[in-house]
Amino acid sequence: MNILVGCLSLAMLVFLKTSSRVPAEIHLSAIATATAATTAGFLVFASVMALLGKPRWRRLMLLAAVSFYGSIMVQNALLLAQAEDSLVPASKLTSHLIRSGLEVAINLWALLSPRTRQYFDRELAAP
Template sequence: MISSAPSRPKRLWAAAIINVLGAALSIVGVAYLLLSSNPNIPESLRPTGFTTLLALGTSGLLIVASALALLRVQFARWLMLAAALVFFGILAYQSLSILVSSGSSLPAAVAPKLWANVVRNTSEIVINAWALLSPKTAAFFSGSRPSQSFKADGSSAA
């Protein structure tokens, strides 16, 4: 009897796609700020060495962890969750800290955008938690991996 491993949950696909797109956008943004010769970008907005390493490191980790989770690497489920918490948590914290520290001196048009960032990044954390902690995803990661060796007739070598 052949036992089939559970299929990859759609929620895992959704979380991984969100993670990869968000992290890739972050990488593009950092690259633009570093490499642009646009005179309208103030030097204070250009990332420092530490900021660049942090942004590229968390983005890269999120992309790699998401890809490994889609490939059903056992530890990648928890790595993806941790990377999403760090990546989206830092972004939410940045927006929230600007809101709190600026108070009423913040222009009226900026505050709603910052609140939207906080809500969006918190939602992305919730989506990752939902996708990675669900019973369907647990079954996917605990399912047996198919045998990698096959006989010439196509049957498994077990």
């Protein structure tokens, strides 16, 4: 799931930067683009490495997921606080905020569960 979400985020980022159909009001700054690309790329790479069974990447994947989805939660919360000036309806921002919270919870549950620990401990012990 993290790989798909990260790849979709990178694809949308490329679209935002290259399409002439994107209004000037929502163009991203260079810093925002670099931050978005870094967090999405790190999420994809860390998830792939963890799926390949690399034990140390489990925690890095968790860090990547919390930073990626956490930044989305913060962004939506800030936009929700200014809801009357926003281009996006408050109900949509609220649903994005809840969905990102669920993504963080799912990653915490999946990566910190005893079964996951057993799997990565077994991989770490293998020669």
